[in-house]
Amino acid sequence: MKIQRITYLSIGTNKGDKLENIQNAINIIADKIGAVLKIASVYKTPSLGFDGADFYNTCIKVSTYLPPESLIKSLLAIESELGRTRKDTGGYADRIIDIDIILFEDEIIFSKNLIVPHPRMLDRKFVLVPLVEIARNTIHPIEKKHLYICLENCIDNSEITLVKEQLKRPTPITEKYNYIAIEGNIGAGKTSLANMMSDEFNAKIVLERFADNPFLPKFYEDNERYAFPLEMSFLADRYQQLTDDLAQFDLFKNFIVSDYYIFKSLIFAQVTLQKDEYKLYRKMFDLMYKEITKPDLYVYLYQNTERLLENIKKRGRDYEQNIEASYLQKIHDGYSNFIKTEPDLNILIIDVSDLDFVNNTKDYNLIINKIKNHTV
Known part of the structure; x- marks a missing residue:
């Protein structure tokens, strides 16, 4: 699990559409740096x-897993992406975007x-004023004083004017969703993606x-004989796991990612079961489905x-090596029908081919x- 740390960044611009420049920088930071x-x-x-x-300036608070050296490299790359060309002429010049690391946790680097x-943050109102707005009681690691005290002691007499227009904060995944279910055919990468998202967020x-289902290897050897016990055991296990695991988490405080959704049981049962078996299976499924927590987002x-x-x-996996393309197509068709019939x-859908x-x-x-x- 990656460690998320807090950094404060200063963003400034004095060329072109200044608000748009800053907003673009914030959007890219949200995509590439952190929430x-x-x-x-x-x-x-x-x-x-x-x-x-004149410059437009602001400060933002960001949660990132990037270490400081990687962070500064990424920020310089974002400046370049937005059109800034740094020149080794010395002194100051107009710039389309300027992004500086002001604080990184309480570290001294x-x-x-x-x-x-x-090094110059305490001498600049255009840094301290917006910074104090979002980090008033944060303590400067060297001065050992609250930032609002540092602002009161600042001797910069430059005129600073509030701009009435507001910037838009990109909504992080962890605020937008509480529970994401990731689905896909056999071998689509759903477990890999779920693990990667769990690690990052x-x-x-x-x-x-x-892997704990004893009927799975037998099913691939003799489909007709083991289809019904396989699907019933999967249904029971998925229902119990989702019921137990989701009950342990606070769906309003935790961000949860799963690599399956209970409806996959019905999709696979449609492909593997005989007609009479499927009717019985469907009765059991419908009873359980009513009790399962629905995800905020279903990713296929x-x-x-x-x-x-x-x-x-x-x-x-030895027991998967004889899976045929026709079987995978039937599974995909089942997912497609499910997606079409679940408007709620x-x-x-993401094509990862x-x-x-x-x-x-x-x-x-x-x-x-x-x-x-x-x-939506």
């Missing part, structure tokens, strides 16, 4: 140290690429206990059959951003 917890008001100040247009707390995780990972077969072969579920989100950070971030930006 934006607080945003101060925007303040207009004259350029400092050179003759240029002196390295080649980074000094924290920012410190989420409680509920993983299917398929779609992978084409060729990729599914590759993944199944790669992970090397908040469903997001051409993605390698386990080994490629960009692909993983693409999925996370789709989840963040999903609207």
Whole structure:
């Protein structure tokens, strides 16, 4: 589990559409750095140290798992992405965006690429005023004084004016959702994604206990004989696990990710059971389904059959090696029908056929951003 730490960043600009520049920076920080917890008001100040247009400045509070050295590299990359070109001419100049690390927890850092707390923060109203707005009682690690006291002692006489327009704070996944269920065909990567999200967002995780089912290897050897006991045992186990595990968590305080949803039982039963068996199974399922907590978001990972077969072969479970493409297609068709007939579920379908989100950070971030930006 990654450790989340708090950092305060100062953002400034004096070129182009200044509010848009800052908002764009905040949005990218939310995508690539961590959850934006607080945003101060925007303040207009004259350029400092050179003759240029007025600046718009603000400060934000961010929760990140990046260590300081990685954080500064990522912020410089964001500046570059937004169009800033740094010149080694010395002195100050107009800039489309400027992002500085002001504080990182209560750490004192002196390295080649980074000094924290920012060495000039106590001399600049355009930093202290918005910073105090969102971190009034935070103590400066070197001065050992509350930031509001540091502001009172600041000798900067520059004019500073509040800008009436407000910035929009991107809603973190952990605030947008309490419970996300990730689903997909056999080998789609649902467990991998659930584990990765749990690690990044410190989420409680509920993983299917398929490995403990004694009927599963037997089913792949003799489908007709073991289909009904397999599906009934899966249904009972999934119902008990979801009921027990979700009851342990506070759905209003915890962020929960599961790698399955109870409805998968019905989808697989439709494919594997005979007609009479399915009727009996459906009666039991309907009774249990009424009692199960519904996820705030149901994510379906779609992978084409060729990729599914590759993944199944790669992970090397002996009892899965004889799965046929036609069986996987039936499972996918079952999920498709379920998705079409469940209007009350908040469903997001993500095609991961051409993605390698386990080994490629960009692909993983693409999925996370789709989840963040999903609207009903």
